[in-house]
Amino acid sequence: MNYDIFVSHASEDKDEIARPLALLLQKYGILVWLDDFELTLGDSLRRSIDYGLSQSHFGVVILSHAFFAKEWPQKELDALVAREDGQGKVILPIWHNLGKNDIIKYSPLLADKLAASTSKGLPNVADKIIRAIQKNYNKCNVIKSACGINYDTLRNLLESSQWKEANQESSRLLIRSSGREVLGPLDMPGMIGTLGDRDIYELPCQDLKILDKLWSKYSYGRFGFSAQAGIIAEINGENIWDEFCHRVGWNHSKIIYELHSPVGHLPTPPPHYHIHHVDTDYINNMDRALWWNVATILARFKECTVEKSVQDK
Structure with a gap:
């Protein structure tokens, strides 16, 4: 429909x-x-x-x-x-x-x-x-991870509109699907299970798509990698990161864990390995390492969707 x-x-x-x-x-x-x-x-x-x-x-x-x-x-x-x-x-x-x-x-x-x-x-x-x-709305069909990850907790959090907890759970799942371990709570400062470039490029397409599908489903298309990738595709010029932050509401402001947040506002990315202090409730558009994580994750997601399109032909 x-x-x-x-x-x-x-x-x-x-x-x-x-x-x-x-x-x-x-x-x-x-x-x-x-x-x-x-x-x-x-x-x-x-x-x-x-x-x-x-x-x-x-x-x-x-x-x-x-x-x-x-x-x-x-x-x-x-x-x-x-x-x-x-x-x-x-x-x-x-x-x-x-x-x-x-x-x-x-x-x-x-x-x-x-x-x-x-x-x-x-x-x-x-x-x-x-x-x-x-x-x-019916719940998602059986979710099959490429690396044995259970997405039930994330689905339940999103279904009950617990956006902050779902955002943190998504970061944990991304880190786990990369093969790394989460060393502590994602809202604690310190070096806690981060993602590097190679980790992101090797993220399983199946798991990236699961995360996107869940976020998109329970936010009615407002959140998820698809929404964020669509915004990136619309931006022209040199200051892509600044414009992206402006559109999704990440300009020197706290994260808004509500459905009425700007389109693409969630999920926020896990920390890059260059970032040694993590505040999951705040994003500074001057964090260029964080931008690299966003851009790399969305590039990997786009690569996964292209792979799917080719397979379908």
Whole structure:
């Protein structure tokens, strides 16, 4: 499927609720189908909506007096109900200027569903939608490391949005997959299991891809090597490191362990063997050795994706 959610709404609720909510969810990396975003002049309304409904994992339905007064939004709801009968949870209801008794009057079946309410603010609604999506997405398939590493801890940390712990676990796993040992906690100063150039060039492609897939999956594409490599590819000029730091939010600032961090903000790289003091909560864009680690890891990741493309041909 191409979208995380389809937003079903009455036109009267578009400006106040549907569009602002869709834009807010997009900031968190959620792929949203909203007619405003997808329809252009001359498009078939019915076909476009049919496509959006069929290509979205979930349907966010903004229930209001205007919604129940119109035929078209209720047809969208009927389509989502039909999908839910065969696929499990699909409908994520949002109450707008409605109470429990109103919902019971309009649709007793919907009254039984746990819903978010716009009376608590759109950030609260967006948070509940994100949590519902995270909880209901299937877990990754069996993860097979090229060097016998277990990724269950990382997956569980990412699934529960423990971004700081997941970042530290990723560094440990990268170091272990290189054949080196982690000599202590990654948030302690000192020389603790670092990566050199040769270590990075020999990182197993399979494990790099696993790390990227997990970060990308649970951040909805915001984090991971793919996101960072995409940013690097967009930068031209000589000061690539400074521009990269600016875009991912690493300019003389503490790491933000939140989903709303800039795209590419996580994961941060393990320390380079030239760095003798480690502060995993802070990145200085003057650390050129650290930049070398970032660039080398992303170069190795790109090499791995090229290898995969060649094998697929």
